Amino acid sequence: MKLQVLALGASAAALIALVGCGTGNGPVTSSGGGSGTCPGTAAVSGLGSVTVTINATDGLVFVPAAATAHTGDVIEFKNTGSVAHTVTFQDSNDGCLTDETLAPGATWEVKFTVAGTYNYLCTVHAPNMKGEITVS
Numbered sequence: 001m002k003l004q005v006l007a008l009g010a011s012a013a014a015l016i017a018l019v020g021c022g023t024g025n026g027p028v029t030s031s032g033g034g035s036g037t038c039p040g041t042a043a044v045s046g047l048g049s050v051t052v053t054i055n056a057t058d059g060l061v062f063v064p065a066a067a068t069a070h071t072g073d074v075i076e077f078k079n080t081g082s083v084a085h086t087v088t089f090q091d092s093n094d095g096c097l098t099d100e101t102l103a104p105g106a107t108w109e110v111k112f113t114v115a116g117t118y119n120y121l122c123t124v125h126a127p128n129m130k131g132e133i134t135v136s
């Protein structure tokens with residue numbers, strides 16, 4: 001009898017723990033931090049007419065390393081070489097725009113909806129291979 005009560009108590013505690021997890025009001029565990037709102041959209045293709053092109057080259061640099069764009073512009077990353085790269089955004093909210101697989105010959109598009117300065121890098125060739133996009 002004593003054992004049964006113990007078991008009941010344990011399952012009740014488990015239930016409470018489960019309910020506690022499910023409310024969704026706890027602290028948000030995020031990789032980006034901030035409000036969690038993505039400042040743009042990214043896709044392999046189809047975001048619209050390309051306005052700005054940034055090449056990822058076998059020289060292990062982004063060209064141009066500093067680019068400017070307006071909100072709504074379609075920025076295309078193009079791997080013009082034979083080495084794989086990534087386009088990895090690491091600041092507060094823009095990690096949602098990261099592309100970890102910019103294969104040789106591949107293109108990938110980003111469109112910002114929020115003005116700001118966005119830094120990115122290639123995780124394969126960091127810290128030297130990096131760039132910045134200023135969106136106004």
Ligand SMILES: [Cu+2]
Nearest residue numbers: 085122124125
């Ligand atoms: Cu790279």
